[in-house]
Amino acid sequence: MTTEYSGTGDPARSLALLWRTREKASRKGGDLSVERIVRAAIEVADADGLAALSMRRVAERLGVGTMTLYTHVPGKGELLDVMLDTVYGETNRPEQVPGxxxxxxxxxxxxxxxxxxxxxxxxxxxxxxxxxxxxxxxxxxxxxxxxxxxxxxxxxxxxxxxxxxxxxxxxxxxxxxxxxxxxxxxxxxxxxxxxxxxxxxxxxxxxxxxxxxxxxxxxxxxxxxxxxxxxxxxxxxxxxxxxxxxxxxxxxxxxxxxxxxx
Amino acid sequence: MTTEYSGTGDPARSLALLWRTREKASRKGGDLSVERIVRAAIEVADADGLAALSMRRVAERLGVGTMTLYTHVPGKGELLDVMLDTVYGETNRPEQVPGxxxxxxxxxxxxxxxxxxxxxxxxxxxxxxxxxxxxxxxxxxxxxxxxxxxxxxxxxxxxxxxxxxxxxxxxxxxxxxxxxxxxxxxxxxxxxxxxxxxxxxxxxxxxxxxxxxxxxxxxxxxxxxxxxxxxxxxxxxxxxxxxxxxxxxxxxxxxxxxxxxx
DNA sequence: CCCCCTTCTCGTATGATGTACGGTACGGCG
DNA sequence: CGCCGTACCGTACATCATACGAGAAGGGGG
CATH class of the missing domain: 1.10.357.10 (Tetracycline Repressor, domain 2)
Incomplete structure (x- = not known):
C-alpha cells in the first residue's frame, strides 16, 4: 500500500487547480479534462486501492499517454488533492435534521x-x-x-x-x-x-x-x-x-x- | 510520503520474527541482528520520515550490503511490523495511577x-x-x-x-x-x-x-x-x-x- | 490563404524503489 | 579434513514519478 500527498510547491497552482480558476484552453477546451482524469483516478483507487493508483494506470484507463496527464495536472500529489476534494463533494448535506x-x-x-x-x-x-x-x-x-x-x-x-x-x-x-x-x-x-x-x-x-x-x-x-x-x-x-x-x-x-x- | 504495511504472507514467519522464536544462527550468531536492523530503521524514520525509509538507507547506516538485510528480515513490510512493535514497547506503564x-x-x-x-x-x-x-x-x-x-x-x-x-x-x-x-x-x-x-x-x-x-x-x-x-x-x-x-x-x-x- | 505560434500530446531518459537470483566465504559438525 | 548451511552481497529487473524536448494540431494575424 502506498500513500502520498502533495505539498510539492506553488500553492497558487494547487489552489487554482482545486478551484478551477484558469484561463484555460484557448484551443478548443481540450479533449481531456481535469474532471475526466480525476474521475478515472478515483475509479482506480476505489477498485484496486491506493497502491494500484499510478499515473500509468490512470492514463491507460483514459487511452492516453502517461505524460499527457501532466498537461492538466502538476503531479500525482496535486491529483490526489483534487481526488480528495472531489469525494468530499459527495457528502449529503440536508438542511434540516431532527434531534x-x-x-x-x-x-x-x-x-x-x-x-x-x-x-x-x-x-x-x-x-x-x-x-x-x-x-x-x-x-x-x-x-x-x-x-x-x-x-x-x-x-x-x-x-x-x-x-x-x-x-x-x-x-x-x-x-x-x-x-x-x-x-x-x-x-x-x-x-x-x-x-x-x-x-x-x-x-x-x-x-x-x-x-x-x-x-x-x-x-x-x-x-x-x-x-x-x-x-x-x-x-x-x-x-x-x-x-x-x-x-x-x-x-x-x-x-x-x-x-x-x- | 510513502506508507506501507505487511500482510505479504506466511503469518508464521511474521509472528516468529516478532516473538523472536527462531532456531537462530548455527554459525556464530551473526554480526548483524534483527535488533540492530530495527533500531537503525527506527532512527532513519525518526530523523527523516517514513518516505526516507528504504532498505538501502538502513543498510548504508549499518555499513552493510542492501541484500544482507533480507537474511534477517523477510521484507520491508515485516520490518515495519517489528518497528511498530518495538516502539510500542517504549510506552511507560506505571502500576498505580491516581484518579x-x-x-x-x-x-x-x-x-x-x-x-x-x-x-x-x-x-x-x-x-x-x-x-x-x-x-x-x-x-x-x-x-x-x-x-x-x-x-x-x-x-x-x-x-x-x-x-x-x-x-x-x-x-x-x-x-x-x-x-x-x-x-x-x-x-x-x-x-x-x-x-x-x-x-x-x-x-x-x-x-x-x-x-x-x-x-x-x-x-x-x-x-x-x-x-x-x-x-x-x-x-x-x-x-x-x-x-x-x-x-x-x-x-x-x-x-x-x-x-x-x- | 498561408504562416506562425500557442497548446496538446507523448516517447525517451533518469534516478529512485523493493527484491529475486546467483554467487562467495566462512564456521561448526560429521 | 570435508561438507554444507548460513551470512553476506553485486547485479539485474520491474515499476514508479517525472524532466525534457520533439512532434502535431488548430486558431489568429498578415
Missing amino acids: GWRGRLAQIARENFALYLRHPWLLQVATTRPPLGPNLIAKYEYELGAVDGIGLTDLEMDAVITLVTGYVHGAARPAVEAAQATRHTGMTEQQWWHAHAPYLEKVLDPNRFPLAARVGTTAGQEYQAAGDPARAFEFGLARLLDGVEVLLRDRAGAAPAGVTGG | GWRGRLAQIARENFALYLRHPWLLQVATTRPPLGPNLIAKYEYELGAVDGIGLTDLEMDAVITLVTGYVHGAARPAVEAAQATRHTGMTEQQWWHAHAPYLEKVLDPNRFPLAARVGTTAGQEYQAAGDPARAFEFGLARLLDGVEVLLRDRAGAAPAGVTGG
Missing part, C-alpha cells in the same frame, strides 16, 4: 462514515495540510453549522467538529476492513483470523496476558461472526455526544442540551 | 500522545491488521487493565480503549505537525499559512462560507501563535472521558464513577 445539535452531529458522523466505506483509500491518505478546495470548505462550513449557536466558542466549535470527524476516521477502519473482506479475494477477515489463531494461541498466554486473552478472544469471535464494526461505531458516537452534552450543560445551566438549537 | 479509571485512561492517552510525538511516522502507517507482537499485546493488556472491573462488558472494554487510542491518533496529528514545523527547514507551519493566506482570502468568501471564514480565521490565527494542539488534545480527552462517565453512571446507579476502582 437538535445531537442529531446533526450524528448525521454528520454517519455521512462521513459512509464516505469512508465508499472510498476506502481515504483512510490511507494523510490529511495533514488538507487540500483547501471548494468542497472541503463547503463541508467544513456545513459541519460547523451543526454546532453553531449552541453556546460554544469558535475554537470549541472547531474542536468538537475535529473530535467527531477524527473519531469517525478511527471507527471506519475496522468497518472498511470487514466490508473489503467480503468482496476481496485475497484473504477474508475470517481466513486471516484462522491463519493467525493457532500461532496466537501459542503466544497469547492467559497467565501473562489474562485480560488480552479474554477480551481479545471475545472480540475476535464476535467480529468474526457479526458485522460488529457498525455497532461499535454507534457505541463510540453515543459516548462522544454524551461528552459534548456534559460540556454544554456545564456551560449553560441545566437546560437539556439535546433540544436546544435547531 | 481511578479516569486518571488511568488519561494517563494512557497522554502516553500514546507522547509516543506519536516521539515517532511521528507512526501517524503514517496503517494500523489495520496490526502486528501481533509481544509489546503490542502487553500494551493492550495494560490498557484493558485501566477499565477492568468498573462495570463494562468485555466488548465495551475493547470499545472504550479503541475509542481513546483512536482519539489520540487523531489529536496527535496537528501536534506532530506543529512540533515538526519548528525543527524542519522545509516549510514552517507559519510559512505554509502565510503562503496560502492570500489565495484563501480571495477564495474564502464570507458570504458563501460565513462560519468557515470566521472560525477558520480564528483557529488559523490561534494555531499560528500558540502551541494549541496540546490544549485541544486535553479538551477532547475531557469530553471523551465525560462520555464514558455518563455510560458508567447510567450503568451502575449514581456512584461517582471517577472514584470507583483502584
Whole structure:
C-alpha cells in the first residue's frame, strides 16, 4: 500500500487547480479534462486501492499517454488533492435534521462514515495540510453549522467538529476492513483470523496476558461472526455526544442540551 | 510520503520474527541482528520520515550490503511490523495511577500522545491488521487493565480503549505537525499559512462560507501563535472521558464513577 | 490563404524503489 | 579434513514519478 500527498510547491497552482480558476484552453477546451482524469483516478483507487493508483494506470484507463496527464495536472500529489476534494463533494448535506445539535452531529458522523466505506483509500491518505478546495470548505462550513449557536466558542466549535470527524476516521477502519473482506479475494477477515489463531494461541498466554486473552478472544469471535464494526461505531458516537452534552450543560445551566438549537 | 504495511504472507514467519522464536544462527550468531536492523530503521524514520525509509538507507547506516538485510528480515513490510512493535514497547506503564479509571485512561492517552510525538511516522502507517507482537499485546493488556472491573462488558472494554487510542491518533496529528514545523527547514507551519493566506482570502468568501471564514480565521490565527494542539488534545480527552462517565453512571446507579476502582 | 505560434500530446531518459537470483566465504559438525 | 548451511552481497529487473524536448494540431494575424 502506498500513500502520498502533495505539498510539492506553488500553492497558487494547487489552489487554482482545486478551484478551477484558469484561463484555460484557448484551443478548443481540450479533449481531456481535469474532471475526466480525476474521475478515472478515483475509479482506480476505489477498485484496486491506493497502491494500484499510478499515473500509468490512470492514463491507460483514459487511452492516453502517461505524460499527457501532466498537461492538466502538476503531479500525482496535486491529483490526489483534487481526488480528495472531489469525494468530499459527495457528502449529503440536508438542511434540516431532527434531534437538535445531537442529531446533526450524528448525521454528520454517519455521512462521513459512509464516505469512508465508499472510498476506502481515504483512510490511507494523510490529511495533514488538507487540500483547501471548494468542497472541503463547503463541508467544513456545513459541519460547523451543526454546532453553531449552541453556546460554544469558535475554537470549541472547531474542536468538537475535529473530535467527531477524527473519531469517525478511527471507527471506519475496522468497518472498511470487514466490508473489503467480503468482496476481496485475497484473504477474508475470517481466513486471516484462522491463519493467525493457532500461532496466537501459542503466544497469547492467559497467565501473562489474562485480560488480552479474554477480551481479545471475545472480540475476535464476535467480529468474526457479526458485522460488529457498525455497532461499535454507534457505541463510540453515543459516548462522544454524551461528552459534548456534559460540556454544554456545564456551560449553560441545566437546560437539556439535546433540544436546544435547531 | 510513502506508507506501507505487511500482510505479504506466511503469518508464521511474521509472528516468529516478532516473538523472536527462531532456531537462530548455527554459525556464530551473526554480526548483524534483527535488533540492530530495527533500531537503525527506527532512527532513519525518526530523523527523516517514513518516505526516507528504504532498505538501502538502513543498510548504508549499518555499513552493510542492501541484500544482507533480507537474511534477517523477510521484507520491508515485516520490518515495519517489528518497528511498530518495538516502539510500542517504549510506552511507560506505571502500576498505580491516581484518579481511578479516569486518571488511568488519561494517563494512557497522554502516553500514546507522547509516543506519536516521539515517532511521528507512526501517524503514517496503517494500523489495520496490526502486528501481533509481544509489546503490542502487553500494551493492550495494560490498557484493558485501566477499565477492568468498573462495570463494562468485555466488548465495551475493547470499545472504550479503541475509542481513546483512536482519539489520540487523531489529536496527535496537528501536534506532530506543529512540533515538526519548528525543527524542519522545509516549510514552517507559519510559512505554509502565510503562503496560502492570500489565495484563501480571495477564495474564502464570507458570504458563501460565513462560519468557515470566521472560525477558520480564528483557529488559523490561534494555531499560528500558540502551541494549541496540546490544549485541544486535553479538551477532547475531557469530553471523551465525560462520555464514558455518563455510560458508567447510567450503568451502575449514581456512584461517582471517577472514584470507583483502584 | 498561408504562416506562425500557442497548446496538446507523448516517447525517451533518469534516478529512485523493493527484491529475486546467483554467487562467495566462512564456521561448526560429521 | 570435508561438507554444507548460513551470512553476506553485486547485479539485474520491474515499476514508479517525472524532466525534457520533439512532434502535431488548430486558431489568429498578415
